[in-house]
Amino acid sequence: MNAALGxxxxxxxxxxxxxxxxxxxxxxxxxxxxxxxKAAGVLAxxxxxxxxxVIATEARDFVPEGYHGYGKEKNVVxxxxxxxxxxxxxxxxxxxxxxxxxxxxxxxGVSAKYSxxxxxxxxxxxxxxxxxxxxxxxxxxxxxxxxWEVLYKEAREKGVIFLRYDKEKPPEYEDGIISxxxxxxxxxxxxxxxxxxxxxxxxxxxxxxxxxxxxxIPLKNGFFMEAQxxxxxxxxxxxxxNEGVFICGSxxxxxxxxxxxxxxxxxxxxxxxxxxxxxxxxxxxxxxxDEQTCSGCGVCADMCPVEAIELTxxxxxxxxxGVATVVGGVKKVxxxxxxxxxxxxxxxxxxxxxxxxxxFKDRQVYAQLDFAV
Ligand code: SF4
Ligand code: SF4
Numbered sequence: 001m002n003a004a005l006g007x008x009x010x011x012x013x014x015x016x017x018x019x020x021x022x023x024x025x026x027x028x029x030x031x032x033x034x035x036x037x038k039a040a041g042v043l044a045x046x047x048x049x050x051x052x053x054v055i056a057t058e059a060r061d062f063v064p065e066g067y068h069g070y071g072k073e074k075n076v077v078x079x080x081x082x083x084x085x086x087x088x089x090x091x092x093x094x095x096x097x098x099x100x101x102x103x104x105x106x107x108x109g110v111s112a113k114y115s116x117x118x119x120x121x122x123x124x125x126x127x128x129x130x131x132x133x134x135x136x137x138x139x140x141x142x143x144x145x146x147x148w149e150v151l152y153k154e155a156r157e158k159g160v161i162f163l164r165y166d167k168e169k170p171p172e173y174e175d176g177i178i179s180x181x182x183x184x185x186x187x188x189x190x191x192x193x194x195x196x197x198x199x200x201x202x203x204x205x206x207x208x209x210x211x212x213x214x215x216x217i218p219l220k221n222g223f224f225m226e227a228q229x230x231x232x233x234x235x236x237x238x239x240x241x242n243e244g245v246f247i248c249g250s251x252x253x254x255x256x257x258x259x260x261x262x263x264x265x266x267x268x269x270x271x272x273x274x275x276x277x278x279x280x281x282x283x284x285x286x287x288x289x290d291e292q293t294c295s296g297c298g299v300c301a302d303m304c305p306v307e308a309i310e311l312t313x314x315x316x317x318x319x320x321x322g323v324a325t326v327v328g329g330v331k332k333v334x335x336x337x338x339x340x341x342x343x344x345x346x347x348x349x350x351x352x353x354x355x356x357x358x359x360f361k362d363r364q365v366y367a368q369l370d371f372a373v
Contacts, residue, residue, distance in 0.1 A: 001016070001264075002260075002261050002264035002265060002268070003246075003248055003264035003265070003267045003268040003271070005268075006264065006265055006267075006269065006272075007271050007272060007275070010268070010272045012275050059112070059202040059203060059204060059205065059250035059253075059254040060202070060203050060205065061078060061080050061202065061203065062200040062201045062202070062203050063078075064078065064101050064200050067101055067198065068173040068196055068198065069173065069196075070198060073196075075092075075193070075194060075195050075196060076173075076196045077196070077197055078197070078198050078199070079097070079115075079118050079119060079122055079197055079200075082195075082197045083122065086122065086125045086126060086129060090130065090133070091194070093133060093134060093194055094133070094134040094135075094191065094192065094193045094194050094195075095123075095126055095133060095134070095135050095136070095193060095194065095195045095196075096138060096178055096193040096195070096196050096197070097119050097122060097135070097136070097137045097138070097197040097198075098178075098196065098197070098198050099115060099116065099119050099138065099139040099142075100115070100167075100199065101198045101199060101200050101201075110202055110223070110253070110254065111201050112201070112254035113143070113145070113254065113255075113256075114255070115199050115202075116139070116142045116152075117144050117145075117148045117151065117256070118199060119137055119139070119197075119199045120137065120142065120144050120148075120151045120152050120155050120160075121148075121151055123135045123137050123155050123160045124151060124158060124160065127155070127159060128158065131158070131159070134161070135159070135160045136160075136161045136162075136163060136191055136193075137155075137160060137162045137163070138163050138164075138171050138178075138180050139162060139163070139164055139165070140164065140165060140166070140167055142162065163180055163182045163184075163185075164182060164183050165180050165181060165183065166181065166183050173196060176192060176193075177190050177191070177192055178190065178191045178192075178193055178196070202250075202254035203222070204219070204222030205250070205251070208222055208223065208224065208251070209222070212224065213307070215240075215242055215245050216241075216242050216308070216339055217240045217241060217242050217306070218241065218305045223251065223252055223253050223254075224240065224247045224251045224252055225240070225241070226238070226247065227239045227240050227241045236266075236270060237252075237266070238263055238266045238267040238270055239270060241306050241341055241343070242306050242339065242341070243341065244280075246267040246271055247267065248260065248263035248264045249263055249264060284358070284359075285342040285357055285358055285359060286336065286340040286341075286357070286358055287300075287308075287309075287336045287342070287344070287346050287347055287356065287358070288355075288356060288358050289334045289335065289336060289354055289355055290353075290354045290355075291314065291333045291354075293352050293353065293354035294332075294333045294334050294352060294354035294355075295332075295352050295354070296331055296332025296333055296334065297351060297352070298311055298332070298334075299346075299349050299350060299351060300334050300345075300347075300350055300355050301334060301346075303345045303346050303349045304340075304345060305345065306339045306340070306341055307339070308336055308337045308338070308341075309334050309335065309336055309337070309346060310334070310335050310337060311332045311334055312332070312333055312335050313330045313331070313332055313333075314330065314331060314332075315329070315330055316329050316330060316331050334346075334355065342357060344357050
């Protein structure tokens with residue numbers, strides 16, 4: 001929304017495509033941000049300007065079904081569920097927050113950078129609401145980075161107890177008792193909690209897979225990849241390998257609201273730079289295939305980050321050697337489409353030497369080297 005507003009403010013017509021009926025995404029489910037601002041207030045600022053409802057694609061929480069009795073025990077909740085509980089009366093004398101609850105396996109989300117901030121903020125709010133409640137945070141590593149470092153300091157001052165565990169020896173919860181091996185005390189500690197709060201990994205939006213194919217942008221752990229491998233993009237973290245397509249917020253990684261806003265402003269600004277041009281330049285250096293040499297192995301198509309290569313079936317010419325005739329038939333041949341950005345991955349991996357970069361064929365490069373030496 002912020003990116004759309006930024007581009008619209010620059011005088012360009014903007015279409016906002018949203019799959020849900022209302023704008024706001026996960027912001028609608030949050031009561032209060034870490035900064036103390038009411039989430040609904042922040043959202044209203046955007047929605048009022050559009051006069052419509054839109055929800056953006058973003059990261060979602062992993063549901064830790066069965067973990068520590070989640071889903072069966074009423075006193076086991078996630079941090080996201082604990083947020084709304086903090087606005088009412090919490091019937092608990094001892095609350096234990098567990099950070100870095102694992103996903104159910106490989107590829108099940110990523111540990112969000114903001115998870116420490118979320119956990120420490122929730123612990124602090126619980127303590128502020130009722131100073132007599134015992135609040136424990138079980139963690140592997142606390143990273144309340146940047147301006148949020150103050151939350152950690154405040155939480156400690158207000159009496160939140162932090163216990164560090166090893167990844168190989170996670171806390172166990174059995175018969176209402178949490179057992180944790182504290183690596184700082186070097187001892188086993190047992191706590192009888194009234195409420196257990198789990199901080200879970202963040203999952204990419206389900207649509208990312210489909211959008212990745214549509215816009216030809218590769219994914220990493222389900223999130224869109226920035227064009228990091230291109231040195232000129234170091235200062236343009238919202239650019240992708242597909243020029244003209246920008247990414248921001250939790251499309252890139254599970255981001256906090258203020259990070260998402262900063263990234264969306266950057267994306268809007270990058271888009272405006274493009275829109276302000278009268279004409280667009282396309283990369284002159286793209287890949288070309290020598291169809292005669294191409295064996296149709298498909299290695300290049302697998303390597304291409306923007307899926308610009310297709311394998312097509314081409315007729316093989318009939319060749320006559322004196323009296324013998326070699327029947328043609330069909331063979332697979334790589335075809336490079338318009339989306340090529342000239343990254344050269346395909347040419348480097350082609351086992352037949354059939355793929356090369358225009359103006360940078362092997363023999364041209366060798367000729368230049370010969371001349372130089
Ligand atoms: S261009 Fe090279 S890598 Fe691609 S299909 Fe042909 S032989 Fe294989
Ligand atoms: S150079 Fe090859 S791998 Fe890179 S974008 Fe073009 S076709 Fe794809």
